[in-house]
Amino acid sequence: MTQEAVEQGPQGSVSDADRVASRLRQAIVAGDFAPRQRLVETDLIEMFDASRGAVRAALATLTVEGLVEKIRNRGARVRAVDLDEALEIVEVRAALESMCAARAAERIDDDGMARLRSLGEVMREAVDTGDGEAYSQANRDLHQAVLDISGAKVAPDVVQRLRAQNVRYRIRLAMQPHRPATSLPEHLEIVEAVCAKDPERAANAMRAHLESVFEATREYFTERK
Amino acid sequence: MTQEAVEQGPQGSVSDADRVASRLRQAIVAGDFAPRQRLVETDLIEMFDASRGAVRAALATLTVEGLVEKIRNRGARVRAVDLDEALEIVEVRAALESMCAARAAERIDDDGMARLRSLGEVMREAVDTGDGEAYSQANRDLHQAVLDISGAKVAPDVVQRLRAQNVRYRIRLAMQPHRPATSLPEHLEIVEAVCAKDPERAANAMRAHLESVFEATREYFTERK
DNA sequence: GTGTGCATTATTGTAAACAATGTTGTTCAC
DNA sequence: GTGAACAACATTGTTTACAATAATGCACAC
Incomplete structure (x- = not known):
């Protein structure tokens, strides 16, 4: 049993998707992204140096959390709460x-x-x-x-x-x-x-x-x- | 502008991922899956006749909703609330x-x-x-x-x-x-x-x-x- | 007989290519 | 000049193949 000795640090055993979700969440909460700002997958790939799958998973997560809204075939944007x-x-x-x-x-x-x-x-x-x-x-x-x-x-x-x-x-x-x-x-x-x-x-x-x-x-x- | 006349029905413009998420959510809530039951992606693909991407997205959604828990490299299971x-x-x-x-x-x-x-x-x-x-x-x-x-x-x-x-x-x-x-x-x-x-x-x-x-x-x- | 190490298998994580959709800009008819 | 049809582009949705990881079973040493 070696897995309990594994580093559980920020990037040790955390998937790329979770890492991107965390950083994107932090960025939105910190105000780095304006409300209604589009979140183009290509840009996020470059920004976080992650795969598209990871970015898409992260966007899905934040969508459920209510921080992002997605429109089918039109992409994701920062949700603006009225x-x-x-x-x-x-x-x-x-x-x-x-x-x-x-x-x-x-x-x-x-x-x-x-x-x-x-x-x-x-x-x-x-x-x-x-x-x-x-x-x-x-x-x-x-x-x-x-x-x-x-x-x-x-x-x-x-x-x-x-x-x-x-x-x-x-x-x-x-x-x-x-x-x-x-x-x-x-x-x-x-x-x-x-x-x-x-x-x-x-x-x-x-x-x-x-x-x-x-x-x-x-x-x-x-x-x- | 034709998009506002588009059928917004259950499967008209809903992505596969959302469809799988809905059905899986319903199945869990209805008790068709026991708590702690493993949710193997391959099985879900067959069960819902969807792609793996859709299944993975659905599992991610339900994970954020608290119905499913995922362990890295070990898959998803129905979360058991104590x-x-x-x-x-x-x-x-x-x-x-x-x-x-x-x-x-x-x-x-x-x-x-x-x-x-x-x-x-x-x-x-x-x-x-x-x-x-x-x-x-x-x-x-x-x-x-x-x-x-x-x-x-x-x-x-x-x-x-x-x-x-x-x-x-x-x-x-x-x-x-x-x-x-x-x-x-x-x-x-x-x-x-x-x-x-x-x-x-x-x-x-x-x-x-x-x-x-x-x-x-x-x-x-x-x-x- | 028991336990350790290795090979196999099952399963998920990641990446890349392809298809579908929406958007934008341009051209042509009127 | 204005509007509509069309074509080129940008972006997302989907599928496929590949890599990494953990679980399992077996053989072998002691």
Whole structure:
């Protein structure tokens, strides 16, 4: 039995298709591809140095994940989620992440509390120094930490997939200069509630935060487009 | 512009891969394939009379959907969800479907009310006559109807995917002879609450029902295995 | 008799060629 | 000049063949 000693690293035993899917997913979520941008197979082959089969498999994967849409005989493009769908996503996140926050409050240990409080500190500092990028990163980390600490599997998976889908709205919303200042206390309340091991308070804090995100998204984007 | 007149029928413009994926999904959900059963590409080619590329694409799709799991160089098999995951799925469904029930109560029109009440009648009769299959079908239809009436898109999609994953538990639970009798009043309360256009009551009814499903699943399956 | 190593087989992963489809640009009739 | 038919091109869908990998069975040494 040698297979359990095999390197399970990023490219050790991962198929080309999975590798391409990961990199393409990351590129889309990072905003390297604009919504509705065409994804021509030939270009992706060159870009990722992979075979056509791998590229096609990757596109199929991301299509099911909702990041890409395909039209028969016309190819694939980055899916553009409209405002209504983005708002629905935030609503679903509210329902699921508040559930996970409650579970996290029940299960949290000292390590988890240290992790959450540390992220709270980072956020505070980021607001002080006006470092939007750092705040945004800590924001992602905090939500992820709560999901991790919940110990659940299904709900976090769903949330992660949905978060990837409306990344564009999150990014553009986070660019508003005063947004961190308003969401900071909501995030800190989440940290405190979970660390206080109060499930109901944690769920309420998470729900309140995401309702705030919902409103901010709606107001900000209904004006523009 | 002729393409908008093109037949969009089941096999008119649907790729082989999609066709295989649909049929395979249906077969798994219907229980034609046992959990952990291997899905050898050659067999599927013969079974669905499709090319290997189509079969591989279909397997990739179902893998992302969580119905199939693939191990590199060892092929695909029907994914077996364990009890813990099945319970998590019911919890997520409770969070999402209660949300949709509330929304359905806000939006329901006369057609929707007729549809729900008709399904309630079917369920009542099925319990009277002891027709478990009819009850099971109406059960699925009722949950689907509430999702439809909610007018939402994201949450129903997630719910449908999750429902497909733990179909095995639902089927085996539904086989319990007294189960329909206990869940009938819960279902009828959902119908009444939504038709009464009372969002909070509808959400509570749906949540109560799925918590009942949660408990029944836990008790029934922790005993056995 | 048991266990290890090797050869065989079954199965999937990858690549390349071919066919079908949609798109675009051009020409010709009016 | 405008519109329609047509031809050339670009792109995806499909099939085929080939390579790589893991599972299986057998022989041989001890």
